[in-house]
Amino acid sequence: MSTNTLVLTGTRTNERLGAVLVAAFLGLGLVFMVGFAPAMALHNAAHDFRHSQNFPCH
Amino acid sequence: MIIRLVSAALVAGFLAAVVATGLQLALTSPLIIAAERYETQASAAEPALLSPASLIVRVHGGHDHGTRDPSVAGGEVAPDWQPGPGLPRMAFTALATLVGGVGYALLLGAVLLACNREPNPETGLRFAIGGFLAVALAPALGLAPELPGMEAAPLADRQFWWVMTAAATAMGLYLIVIRRAPITIAGGIVLLVAPHLAGAPEASHAASNLPASYAAQFAARSLGIAFVFWAVIGLAYGWAWGLFGRSRAVHA
Numbered sequence: 536m537s538t539n540t541l542v543l544t545g546t547r548t549n550e551r552l553g554a555v556l557v558a559a560f561l562g563l564g565l566v567f568m569v570g571f572a573p574a575m576a577l578h579n580a581a582h583d584f585r586h587s588q589n590f591p592c593h
Numbered sequence: 594m595i596i597r598l599v600s601a602a603l604v605a606g607f608l609a610a611v612v613a614t615g616l617q618l619a620l621t622s623p624l625i626i627a628a629e630r631y632e633t634q635a636s637a638a639e640p641a642l643l644s645p646a647s648l649i650v651r652v653h654g655g656h657d658h659g660t661r662d663p664s665v666a667g668g669e670v671a672p673d674w675q676p677g678p679g680l681p682r683m684a685f686t687a688l689a690t691l692v693g694g695v696g697y698a699l700l701l702g703a704v705l706l707a708c709n710r711e712p713n714p715e716t717g718l719r720f721a722i723g724g725f726l727a728v729a730l731a732p733a734l735g736l737a738p739e740l741p742g743m744e745a746a747p748l749a750d751r752q753f754w755w756v757m758t759a760a761a762t763a764m765g766l767y768l769i770v771i772r773r774a775p776i777t778i779a780g781g782i783v784l785l786v787a788p789h790l791a792g793a794p795e796a797s798h799a800a801s802n803l804p805a806s807y808a809a810q811f812a813a814r815s816l817g818i819a820f821v822f823w824a825v826i827g828l829a830y831g832w833a834w835g836l837f838g839r840s841r842a843v844h845a
Contacts, residue, residue, distance in 0.1 A: 565696030
């Protein structure tokens with residue numbers, strides 16, 4: 536198990552937690568924007584992507 | 594570390610978007626446009642759509658998007674902005690794919706880091722397959738990829754079920770594949786199955802003018818594209834993570 540884990544314990548744990556939270560927040564924000572945002576302009580712009588990627592759409 | 598993660602996610606999202614946009618434009622967009630033709634035929638009673646010119650401008654105009662403002666008098670509704678047909682529409686599809694790809698890549702990076710895995714093409718691909726299962730395959734089991742004009746349950750219900758299913762499947766996979774204790778595997782299986790036992794919002798079975806072969810072909814192609822999209826995200830993320838780590842070591 537330890538062979539394929541990052542050796543980032545101790546002082547860098549906080550940095551890692553911060554990176555995870557920021558990336559997760561940004562990623563969810565972007566996915567929400569293209570996949571779920573109800574604004575019509577966003578919906579229409581991303582329409583074909585939403586259908587192709589099987590996001591629920593209108 | 595956040596810089597490295599975001600850089601790798603941008604690269605992975607971009608590469609995946611290039612591949613997926615090509616596939617979407619070649620495989621699914623023609624079906625969507627063909628389906629919209631049936632859809633506008635079905636709503637041809639709407640007088641605004643009768644002239645060929647308005648048909649061209651408002652290819653997508655037949656939809657009831659559920660946001661028509663009932664307070665607007667006389668049923669006159671200003672058309673919502675939408676990209677023009679042809680090139681602008683393709684460009685916005687590409688842009689949406691890029692944003693979606695970067696978003697998924699960021700989530701993949703966050704999960705890899707949170708699970709304490711060194712990102713490389715191999716782990717990237719493994720986690721990306723998990724991502725495909727969670728946000729593409731599992732929701733599609735209940736809510737098949739649909740073309741415009743196919744009757745479906747209310748949007749909010751479907752979005753809620755989609756998000757719950759994706760989250761439960763991701764959590765279930767984590768408990769089964771990463772935690773791997775008997776009790777977590779049992780819990781993971783429950784999480785994987787629960788959304789489907791609860792059941793997706795029921796689609797109406799009203800007849801549609803759309804040929805069934807279009808819908809079937811679209812569903813298969815949509816899942817295929819989603820798989821390629823995720824696979825490229827995972828491979829490219831792992832590759833780019835290594836790339837940015839190396840260049841930083843050189844400059845340091």
